[in-house]
Amino acid sequence: MADQQYHYGTGRRKRAIARxxxxxxxxxxxxxxxxxxxxxxxxxxxxxxxxxxxxLSREGRFSAQIKCEGGGITGWAGAIxxxxxxxxxxxxxxxxxxxxxxxxxxxxDSREKERKKPGLKRARKAxxxxxx
Numbered sequence: 001m002a003d004q005q006y007h008y009g010t011g012r013r014k015r016a017i018a019r020x021x022x023x024x025x026x027x028x029x030x031x032x033x034x035x036x037x038x039x040x041x042x043x044x045x046x047x048x049x050x051x052x053x054x055x056l057s058r059e060g061r062f063s064a065q066i067k068c069e070g071g072g073i074t075g076w077a078g079a080i081x082x083x084x085x086x087x088x089x090x091x092x093x094x095x096x097x098x099x100x101x102x103x104x105x106x107x108x109d110s111r112e113k114e115r116k117k118p119g120l121k122r123a124r125k126a127x128x129x130x131x132x
Contacts, residue, residue, distance in 0.1 A: 006065075007091040011082030012108050016071030020083030022091065025063030031080070032068055045077040052085040052105055056095050062088075081105055 006021040029036040029049070040046050053059045064084060068076045085105040089096045099105050114123035121127060 007087040009083040009086030009088075009090060011079040011084070011086065013078030013082065014071050014075040014112060016075030016079040017069055018076060018079035018083045019067045020080060020087050021065045022084065022087040023063045023065070024061065027060040027063060029064045029066065031066045031076070040073065040077060042073075045073060048077045049080045049084070051081055052088055052099060056088060056098055058088070078109065082108065 004023050006023045009020045009022070011018040011020065031039045036046065036049065040049065047054075050059060053062065064087075066080055066083070068079065071079070082105055085099050089099065089106065096106070116123055119126075
């Protein structure tokens, strides 16, 4: 599979980074050397990953080889979704408007976890006030 022609896309979400190679194939998605079903046990994550392909009605026409690092499972799913969308646009620039509306999957979600502040329990949660 490594010597075939592929389209490349990078996706990022929270601290996760996904490098996606999209090959013409039968729909097999491999994440870090394992099948997608083995890495992502929740159906919600699998649907999120496949959403760009479903939106363009191209599920089953591409195989993907994905390398993920950083973050957690939910961040990986969001990063893979963005990487697949960018790889699809690289292969077919006419598909860009379909991926931009109604929800844009080509732009990074810039929200990050807020840091913990000193004297607080979490980023904003303060210890309970006691009068006596």
